Amino acid sequence: MYRLALRIVGSRGDAEDAVQDVFLTAWRRLGQLNDDGAFLGWLYRTTTNQCLNVLRKRKPHADTELDEQESAAPRTRPERAVEVNAQLDALQAALRGLTPEQRACWVLREVHGRSYDEIAEAIGTTQQSVRGRLARARAQLAEVMAPWR
Amino acid sequence: MAVTSDYVLPCGRDVEEVWEAIDLSDEHTRSCPHCAAVRESLLVLRAATDELVREEVEPPFDLVSRVMAAVRADARRSDVVPLPGDGLARISTRAVAAVLRYAADGVDGVRARACRVTEALESTVSDPVIEVELTIAITADLVTHQAYDEVRRRVLAAASARIGVRLARLDLVVADVLEG
Known part of the structure; x- marks a missing residue:
């Protein structure tokens, strides 16, 4: 959940706060969270919503701060080609260029492998709208990655 | 790469169609310069995404204890x-x-x-x-x-x-x- 939150909100502090709130809510709702299968879906949905709320509350000028925080993430595999790191950085920068909803759709699908159905439920929209957002996100990201062809 | 605002390529296909056929590489994709270019970009995106998935991101070591502290504080406040x-x-x-x-x-x-x-x-x-x-x-x-x-x-x-x-x-x- 921390990884999901970090990818969506883009800053470690906000991701930590979001995860803390999600698990506190889970504790308060223990009695209503009935079966294990649904619990995972609930976690994805609640974490995604929490992150989207954080982003909605955030003032637009906070974006510059994001850049600094994300690039501070340590790269732990020195043997990897510099170019791979550059591509990864470009992808993360490009993700920040998406709308929060597009980014949430894309991260849930491509990084966490959730189904269209689950993503639609997590974001509170239809499968069709998820597909549309994913297509736009993918096209935009591909455009940014074009220089590395 | 020229991607129009609605992501339809000059040849009439859109980016999503190229994505869905990315591993098939049909006759059209091989011969169409627009589709080929988009396909290359999508392949780069896919490779970068794989890196993103593999990237180890550990939550801070004290996150669990902070969550538990919040839970305990909440429990103290309740009945x-x-x-x-x-x-x-x-x-x-x-x-x-x-x-x-x-x-x-x-x-x-x-x-x-x-x-x-x-x-x-x-x-x-x-x-x-x-x-x-x-x-x-x-x-x-x-x-x-x-x-x-x-x-x-x-x-x-x-x-x-x-x-x-x-x-x-x-x-x-x-x-x-x-x-x-």
């Missing part, structure tokens, strides 16, 4: 019932409910849901007593007649052994019957 002893020790009803639900969950075919814990009227400082209303869901195929007695036995045992309070009344409410 409490007295514990036996000098009358000073109290326990959150949520904590009691969590222990009792766990006990009920141990019975085959039984899933605990809501658990309302209140202090009984007859409760005193020297002899704290609680009342519990436990809502459960049962799986029809798995549950036998003995199951209810078993739930009752385990919940009562958990209350006295794991928490140390006397449970004067336990109402079991079956709220749902699940398909096997």
